[in-house]
Amino acid sequence: MPDDFVITVGNSGSYDLSQHFEPSAEGNTLSFQAETIFKDIDDPASGFVCDDPICIGWINGVFENGTLEWDTPDASNIGIYDIDLKVSESATGESLSVFFVFEVVSTADISVSPTSFNKTVNVNATAAQTFTLANNGTQDLVLGTFAITGSGASRFSILDNCSGQTISASEKCTFQIRFAPTSAGSKSATLTIPSNDPDTPELTISLQGTGEEATVVARPNISVSPSVYNFGSAPTGGTSAARAFTISNTGDATLSVSSVSLTGSDASAFSIQSDDASGKTISPSSSRTVSVAFAPASEGTKTANLVISSNDPDSPTKTISLSGTATQTFTLYFPHAASNAEWETEICVISTDAIQNITGTFKGYGDNGTLVAETAEITLTPHARKQLIIGNDFENPDQIGYVVFESDGDGLAGYTKFHTGNIMRAAVPAVSEVNSGDVYISHIAANEEWWTGISLVNTTDEVRALTIDFYGRDEGETVTETASVTLAPGEHWADTVKKLLGAENTDLFQSAVIRNAAGIIGLELFGSEAGKGKNYLSGILLKDSTATTLCYPHIASNEKWWTGIVAHNPGEASATLNITPYSESGTALTAQTISIDGNGKYVGTAQDLNFPDGTAWFEIAATTPVSGFELFGTDSEQQLGGYTCVDIDGKSGVFAKLEQDGGWTGVAFVNTTSSSAIVTLTAYDDSGNPVGEETTDLQPHEKMVELAENLFTEASIDGATYIGYSSDQPVVGFQLSGSSDDMLLDALPGM
Structure with missing residues (x-):
């Protein structure tokens, strides 16, 4: 067998x-x-x-x-x-x-791939190769301890995941051989792998390596800091502070930067503000900068890349990740600012939100629309108030042409006050709604006694070519004049009517209309010419709104005060004004009617209208939409204050500042409806804390006028800085504030 x-x-x-x-x-x-x-x-x-x-x-x-x-x-x-x-x-x-x-x-069966090692590398550098060891048999492969032997063994090393392990049938493991020469020349060794493979109990792999002396080549090396940047939150339509990115050359050859660009689906939400690198070279150990800002036009998270192309052989394109979150923006405009040797400007913002905090930033812009100053972010708690002086609270105050408050809430009111030392002062409300049509200049006084100044801001991102049509009367005939003003995006323009027209007969013109004024905001100031012995100054916003009903809520005619009346008809057709005076208790008195030609106006005093005795306020009902305002002045010719009479009624508002330092603030309310009104007044301090509260009833057409502190009978309002009011019926309110020396005066409607 x-x-x-x-x-x-x-x-x-x-x-x-x-x-x-x-x-x-x-x-x-x-x-x-x-x-x-x-x-x-x-x-x-x-x-x-x-x-x-x-x-x-x-x-x-x-x-x-x-x-x-x-x-x-x-x-x-x-x-x-x-x-x-x-x-x-x-x-x-x-x-x-x-x-x-x-x-x-059944037996184990070992195999290794690749089957050899042969590398060439610079002296003092390392070359590596990964090997895969497999058990092709059907029995566990038991590996012994790997060993490297031979004359060059000290220059080879093993990074081992296999030695001493048991490898199941059809499984694999990997290990790495490294060659690290310390001198030039060839090195050789043998890797021995013992196992229980009956056919190959010791598998050997030849290890060959060659060391070469390194050749040093000068190379540029680009480095950018920061390498990634998140701009955080920014309001839509606004522009964040610019972030500087430093491009450095850490190599030993000249770095050439060919281009710097923004890429990505949201690239338009970011802008390169300055570029000192594109098309330029950077010597070793030197740097240049590029500045980028976040300027989102819509809400949401935005991402983009700042891409820098150069001659760096390892990183010819350097990509910096940019991100930011755009939040809904609410903008309150202060359309004119002046801070110089003659003028100073005060601005104020008040939160009318009773529940939510409002966070925002004041930004000052130059006449060309460039951001020149910015305050730290502020948070207004409910009913809080923030007041700033341009010359004290902003950098570069003499370069600021207008100010914007950008915030995350729309419950805001505010004002701008201009003053020349302790001589003249005027106040106008801040602007929350941008004009969308023709804008009306209801009053122009440009003669030997008076000057009228106009300030305009283009809030759009397009050029606006404005036409200003001036209207006046000369010996009973209508006269006109046209001027043109072109405003770039964000541009601020201010000048006097006399300089704008450059004519000798500017005293003929009494009003004007600004055409193509969508996106334009502004104000006008009128005051006494220097050297004429008067110190009158007042102003109103320039708006596109008119109304068929105007309320003039106060008449002051006595040995100290006079009341000026302006009603402007900006239309082509004549307007009939039905004027109804009321007593303080709300009784309607004898009415009268006057007519205004198209593009004409009525200007005079309350005394000129010969109102009945006891007239406390009056209302105009017009046959076509008109605009108008009223002024209060002193016979001493030192004080003047005025406000618009268009769309000033409402169920809530604020009287934005209570005069301090011994001055006074008077407040008046008129119930313009045929129903009784319940009005609640609350005095607040700057932190939004209530200082006092009072509720009063106003009968139909009744008027209430009093010094601010006398409105509160239950508590002192010392420490209060403004008054808020609410009513169950629309009411018209305004405030007058004067200094203790009878020099300064300003007026504001309830806002």
């Missing part, structure tokens, strides 16, 4: 059975036939029996030359097999049956 032999799982092969048999006579041949195959010879009854060797898929059969061939058995074929082998002689015809035993066994 021949010796047993072993077949390894996964290996194909053959076995020469004829080596165990010799023919009995010369020239006699033998033939072989496997008649039966048993699996598990110890228990043939339970094993597999096959009469044809080919029925076992991985056995190809026993051929006549006595060779047994097989393909690659798998783990399911592991076991002991018996071949019932019949051997026959050709000459005698005799045959012999023998049992031939073989066994299919």
